[in-house]
Amino acid sequence: MARGQLRVYLGAAPGVGKTFTMLEEAHRRQGRGTDVVVGFVETHGRKSTAQMIGDLEVVPRKTMTYRGSTFEEMDVDAILARRPQVALVDELAHTNVPGSRNAKRWQDIQQLLDAGITVLSTVNIQHLESLNDVVEQITGITQRETVPDEFARQADQVELVDMTPEALRRRMAHGNVYKPEKIDAALGNYFRVGNLTALRELALLWLADKVDEQLDRYRADHQIGTTWEARERVVVALTGGPEGETLIRRAARIAARTKGADLMVVHVARADGLAGGDPTLLAKQRVLIESLGGTYHQVTGDDIPTALIDFARGVNATQLVLGVSRRSRLAQILSAGVGVTTTNLSGPIDVHLVTHEHVGQGRLRPSAGASPLSRRRQIAGFALALLGLPLLTLALVALKDELSLASDVLLVLAGVVAVALVGGMLPAVAAAVVGFLLLNYFFTEPSHSLNIADRENVLALLVFLVLAVAVAAVVDLAARRTREAAIASADASTLATVAGSVLRGARPLAALLERLRETFGLASVTLLERAPGAADGPARQEDPTAWRIAATVGDPPCRAPGQGDTTVPVDDDLALVLCGRALPAADRRIVEAFAAQAALALRQERLAQEAAKARPLEEADKMRTALLAAVSHDLRTPLASAMAAVASLRSHDVAFSHEDQDELLATAAESHERLYRLIENLLDMSRLQAGALGVTATAVGLEEAVPTALDEIGDAGRQVTVTIPDDLPTVTADPGLLQRILVNVIRNALRFSPPDKPPIITASEHDDQVELRIIDHGPGIPDDLRDRVFQPFQRLGDRDNGTGVGLGLALSRGLAEAMGGTLLPETTPGGGLTMALTMPAAEAGVTATEARATVLAERAIVERINRRNRPTEGSE
Structure with a gap:
């Protein structure tokens, strides 16, 4: 279907x-x-x-x-x-x-x-x-x-x-x-x-x-690869060089000219992963593009212009921003370069070539001219070339009558390959020249002379020399690639380990610095931040008062950039200082990438701290907003009812019967009672949140506390079924606060119980705890919303027309916890909600009679206080 x-x-x-x-x-x-x-x-x-x-x-x-x-x-x-x-x-x-x-x-x-x-x-x-x-x-x-x-x-x-x-x-x-x-x-x-x-x-x-x-x-x-200019999309191509920030800012200005334009950055990494841009610069440029509202992307490809155009067409880009080549003029003459090639392939995409201060300065590659092999292996290669090839030649001279020139050339070529495998490019070239001279002197006519009579021998020796040099170059290139792969693998492993520790740690900055210290075997790693008001100048590098420690691991921490063995500046105000040993240049590159990530982690921690400071203010603001909403409705409603009843009684225009007067007085009394109860809940909740609520714990018998709460509720309380065992122990609680809990919870159960199924109250003892269960058969509460009903000013359901500011259950749970108890919701079998109030049992020496006497005494005190605080007739 x-x-x-x-x-x-x-x-x-x-x-x-x-x-x-x-x-x-x-x-x-x-x-x-x-x-x-x-x-x-x-x-x-x-x-x-x-x-x-x-x-x-x-x-x-x-x-x-x-x-x-x-x-x-x-x-x-x-x-x-x-x-x-x-x-x-x-x-x-x-x-x-x-x-x-x-x-x-x-x-x-x-x-x-x-x-x-x-x-x-x-x-x-x-x-x-x-x-x-x-x-x-x-x-x-x-x-x-x-x-x-x-x-x-x-x-x-x-x-x-x-x-x-x-x-x-x-x-x-x-x-x-x-x-x-x-x-x-x-x-x-x-x-x-x-x-x-x-x-x-x-x-x-x-x-x-x-x-x-x-x-x-x-x-x-529909496999449409051409650009449709439905919206301006500006793509910036980054090489990982220092000109990247200039390109990004220029592209941002281009995108800002059109409202709603998209800004994207792309870096093309080589497919072999062995060569690429400076990771430190790329990290900084990524922060810059994200701060400008753009997005960072990285793609892989051997042909950079083709990869750029494929990406631009894939995102339906309309403009492509490139930097003018950093290569020399001679190099540009020999090769068109990325900019020109990309422009030729761009089609309808506009290409901007942006000039910058690094034009013509060349593209620096770390360790570009250094040999990938150790000095010991190079010395061994030279020794093999200068000693091994003459010994091989002596052996071939002894077999001169049995071997042809072609065999001699192949055997010497094998020796040159062996030298290349041992010592690399330079020893192999030297071996090729030595082999060429030895073959010419001993094995070509005329013998023991550097002259060559036969032209074919000239060709054979020249081919030998070219092949020997080519093989040496291939071996050297393979060694370089192997070394680059090993370095890249080590860097990737270190980065993955650091990323994992940062993601798993509660404090990413500390985890990042600790992993960096362990990886490079350092004594300490410190991220320094420029102190406010510190003066500029060379002296600042040695002045500890000009810097403050943003984060540090290890001991002792460096308190100024000049005190460290290796210092990696992040920006004008941040520096990563390493103590313990000086790092080589090869390790410094990856540390610079870590320094950029440390700056990001520091910024994230600062933002998290600011958010944590703002969270209590936000909660307080929500509380004030909810309180104002409650005052504007739930507190005003009973006040309006009372005022209307009193105004009617004072009116001389209407003659009310005794029944009408009694009804109006009952309305005013009920409204004042509701208003008093709401204000009392608000004040108690404020005391709870401020930690200023006084609790006087004593032994209380539930067989007295529950009926007292039902009496306070009035006629509706008589519908509740109560089943409390006679041998139930007393509980340790504040009698007044316990009664408040019971009244709030029982009223809540009555509000949502069907008329034919009134609430049920049962009690039992478990492990020095007394549990009172208020059971209703109403609609119940879904599991995922149960925590909400215990939040202040929350009433479940948008269509709840009940009265009250939503403080009853929140206040009840707070009072129960203040007395060492708990109030938890459970599902009533067959549907409904059960509130389980658990209180600690009192000591065995307290009898029910003593507890009952205490309850009566507390009640009398409360009544006297209430009478004293009630306004007298005629007072304002």
Whole structure:
């Protein structure tokens, strides 16, 4: 069965017309004879949207009950049974009511698509998962309902329903989006012009990325290799030389001329991996390109111009930036070079050749002229050439009558090869010259003379000399390549080890420096940072006061660059100082790469420290925001009810009966009680977080504490079934705090319990611990959300209409832990939530009677304090 297609109407904000546009498309398809049904369309009370549904067939919604409230959700099973060609499903990011077929509506849509049904849907940009934090920064509002970007990007079509901020605000003011009572608040908060402009730009950029993906897929499917200038993409080619920073900054200025242009850097490494750019410079240039918002890439290839062009075409680049060659003029005459060759191959890609200060200075390669063999082997090669070849010649002279000139030449050539294998290029060349002279003197006519009578002998000796030199060159090149491969392998192994230690370590900078110290057998490795206000000049290198230690391993640390055996400057303000031994030049190259990585690790640690400092401030800000939201609603509601009741009683315009007066007084008393309870919870939570909550532990009997808590709850508490054994030991707790815990947890259980299944309270003893279980048979809490209910100002479920600021369970857990106990949620068998309160059992010497007396005494004290603190009649 073919999979259905998904078409998504994307908007920058509510009210731009996504649902209306979707319905228009549905009518167009129905007019063409397509079987279209409305799976779920949310009109939000907008008459024009409701009228637009018209004669479209609407699949009845499924009615669901959750926490005592009734909700309507899309009936996926009914749509699957109906099997239309096209289904309209509004609000892609919607969260379904618990108990639905799927948790999210996009999962419902996935099932419809798998069944071969084409789906038209809508979503706002703020509901995309990857942009959730960005939207929160712009609007200050957290969007809890999100849809994964991967699902949205898999849509076959995404159509942007766009509207200018001014036009949307006019629609809002005319009452076409929200109800009149919400218009002023919406225009002054979420629907400000700046917010709408930013959201609109986010929607355009996200859609542009989606279009880029479709374009890349189309080009790949149709094997299109030419460049399509749909967007400016600037590619910089780096050799690993010092001119790289100049090229990157020049390319960044080119890209900045076009808004939205992409900036990329590419370095072509040779396929054999034996030669390449300076790793230190490449590391610095990578940091630079990333700081400018670009990306770094590395490809492998033997032919650099071809590899560059292949990469540029692969990313659909429009401009390629190269540096002018650093080779000499003679070298450029002999070979066109990378720049000219790349320009000839570029086709429609514009190539910029950028001049720099290193033009014509040559391309330095480390150890380019040094022999790959040790001095001892070179001496052995010369000795073999000067002694071995004469001895071989004496042996051949003795066999002169039995061997021809050709045999003599081959045997001497073998000797030259042996010298090349032992001593390398120079001894082999010397052996070739010595062999040429010996063959000419002893084996060509006239003998014992350097003259040659036969022309064929001249040719044979010249061929011998050329072959001998060529073989020596090949042997020397193979030795060089072997040495380079060994060095590259050692460097790669060291880098891999360092990278692994950095990734596995909690402190990457310390791990990097420690691995560097161990690898090269150093006494200490220190990363020095220039002290603020330190003066420039040569004296600074020896002045410890001009530097401060950013990180160090080993002992003793170097306190100035001049104190170390090897110093690797990272930039003007950082230097890596090695103590213990001076490193050779070959090792210094890899240490320079490590120094660049150490600078990156230091910057990451500094950023992590700043983030850690900001995290408590962020949490405090979230707490203040949540507290303000709670005060604005949950605290204001009971206060408004009390004020309305009192104002009614004081009114002289209406004569209330005694029953009405009693009801108003009861309303005022209940509202004041709720307000008092909320404020008390807020104050206790503040004391808990500040560590200032006093705990007076004593022996408490649960058979007294639970009924007392139920009495405080009132009539609802009488519905609870309590089963506490008579021989249950007392617990060590603060009586007042324990009662607060019980009241909060039992109220929470009553709020979510079905009317026919009231909560149950049981108690038992286990290993010097007394466990009290408050069991309800409500909807329960998913495992992945259980920790959230214990966070302050959190109430599970976006549609929870219950009262309270979400402090009850958070406060209860904090109080339990303050008294040495725990409060943990568990799943009730058959459905529901069980709160297990565990408290330490009191010492055996404390009896239940003593505990009961303590509870009564504590209760009397609390009552006296409360009466003393209550305002007297007529007080303000």
